Amino acid sequence: MKTATQCVHFDSTDDPYCSISPPIYQTATFRQPTSDEFGEYDYTRSGNPTRNLVERQIARLEGAEYACAFASGMAAITALTRFVGAGEEILAGDDLYGGTVRLLDQILPRQGIAVRYVDVTDIDAVRAALNPRVRMILIETPSNPTMRIADIRALAQVAREAGALLAVDNSMLSPCFQKPLKLGADVVVHSATKFLCGHSDVTGGALVVNDYDLYRQIAFHQNAEGAGLSPFDSWLLLRGMKTLSLRVERQNESARKVAQFLSQHPAVDRVYYPGLADHPGHEIHRSQSKGDGAVISFTTGDAEVSRQVVEATELFDIAVSFGSVGSTISLPCRMSHASIPQALRDKLAPPPDLVRISVGIEDVDDLIEDLSRAFALAVRREEAASAACVA
Numbered sequence: 001m002k003t004a005t006q007c008v009h010f011d012s013t014d015d016p017y018c019s020i021s022p023p024i025y026q027t028a029t030f031r032q033p034t035s036d037e038f039g040e041y042d043y044t045r046s047g048n049p050t051r052n053l054v055e056r057q058i059a060r061l062e063g064a065e066y067a068c069a070f071a072s073g074m075a076a077i078t079a080l081t082r083f084v085g086a087g088e089e090i091l092a093g094d095d096l097y098g099g100t101v102r103l104l105d106q107i108l109p110r111q112g113i114a115v116r117y118v119d120v121t122d123i124d125a126v127r128a129a130l131n132p133r134v135r136m137i138l139i140e141t142p143s144n145p146t147m148r149i150a151d152i153r154a155l156a157q158v159a160r161e162a163g164a165l166l167a168v169d170n171s172m173l174s175p176c177f178q179k180p181l182k183l184g185a186d187v188v189v190h191s192a193t194k195f196l197c198g199h200s201d202v203t204g205g206a207l208v209v210n211d212y213d214l215y216r217q218i219a220f221h222q223n224a225e226g227a228g229l230s231p232f233d234s235w236l237l238l239r240g241m242k243t244l245s246l247r248v249e250r251q252n253e254s255a256r257k258v259a260q261f262l263s264q265h266p267a268v269d270r271v272y273y274p275g276l277a278d279h280p281g282h283e284i285h286r287s288q289s290k291g292d293g294a295v296i297s298f299t300t301g302d303a304e305v306s307r308q309v310v311e312a313t314e315l316f317d318i319a320v321s322f323g324s325v326g327s328t329i330s331l332p333c334r335m336s337h338a339s340i341p342q343a344l345r346d347k348l349a350p351p352p353d354l355v356r357i358s359v360g361i362e363d364v365d366d367l368i369e370d371l372s373r374a375f376a377l378a379v380r381r382e383e384a385a386s387a388a389c390v391a
């Protein structure tokens with residue numbers, strides 16, 4: 001079955017009424033037949049039918065055996081880091097989501113886990129950074145917000161040789177476009193808040209694996225630490241995921257047109273979108289993904305012009321996050337990536353004039369017209385401001 005078909009036909013529950021929409025098991029506990037007999041479920045922290053359904057569905061879409069759903073992407077990434085013990089190390093991409101960097105940098109060192117950042121687009125640099133203590137390589141591809149492309153197959157090979165796990169955060173593309181486990185990764189990470197949910201109404205996360213032993217460890221931590229996704233949020237996520245394929249196909253198509261518009265606009269300095277033929281790593285990206293996604297970044301060469309553009313758009317909500325049906329626009333340096341500690345900013349923070357947009361499902365002509373108008377306004381305001389300065 002193709003992913004688009006899988007999106008709408010999921011595993012049946014054992015609901016006696018055969019409801020087409022799965023029931024929400026909004027319960028904390030489950031009655032036991034007797035004091036020493038246990039049913040399939042006993043307590044929602046350790047397992048819930050609605051959550052299990054969304055977990056099976058996420059696993060299917062990734063072409064995988066197992067998934068565990070968490071209360072947020074960060075809760076999933078926290079559970080992921082439990083594979084790494086005191087005295088061991090994580091090798092992380094140097095262009096990761098700001099919240100991930102905050103966790104890696106401010107929480108893990110206290111547990112005796114060292115984190116080093118490396119340019120994961122450079123396989124030789126990754127090889128050189130490996131040592132026997134490295135337990136995990138954690139990457140995003142395309143990375144956020146500058147869309148750098150890492151070669152998943154090559155990194156999986158390098159990780160395997162070093163006895164480390166390769167974890168790929170697939171939030172940017174969704175399983176419709178990229179299935180990292182099929183390319184050799186050991187764990188797929190999702191912020192389900194983004195494309196999987198798609199409606200900005202749930203925070204959720206997932207870890208997806210093929211290996212039963214890894215799955216047992218993840219499920220153990222999900223229960224022991226209590227970070228599993230709630231029944232109602234699981235249901236909302238299931239509902240959102242029915243239209244995943246439809247949404248991302250449309251968003252991908254529109255993003256391609258918006259990226260073309262931006263690359264031809266005189267006020268734009270540089271466009272970061274893996275679908276552009278001159279984007280670094282474009283060929284590698286095309287070899288491992290079926291789509292380019294809906295997130296585009298660009299610079300204008302002037303932080304003030306960028307700020308004006310962000311504020312002048314009307315159809316793009318100024319908001320962190322991406323992947324929703326509604327288009328959003330942000331200044332990562334001040335917003336999603338503002339949590340990067342000062343000491344690491346020079347190395348890890350995006351440039352101040354970088355604008356990130358997430359293209360929604362609106363009519364693309366309206367989106368382009370809105371951006372075009374915002375650019376004209378921003379440039380006019382900047383010219384007026386510098387004229388006032390001279391005067």
Ligand SMILES: *Cc1c(COP(=O)(O)O)cnc(C)c1O
Pocket residue numbers: 072073074075097099100140144169171172190191192193194203204205321
């Ligand atoms: C948003 C995001 C996260 C964190 O997910 P939350 O659901 O916000 O906790 C992790 N990785 C990437 C790539 C993200 O975009």
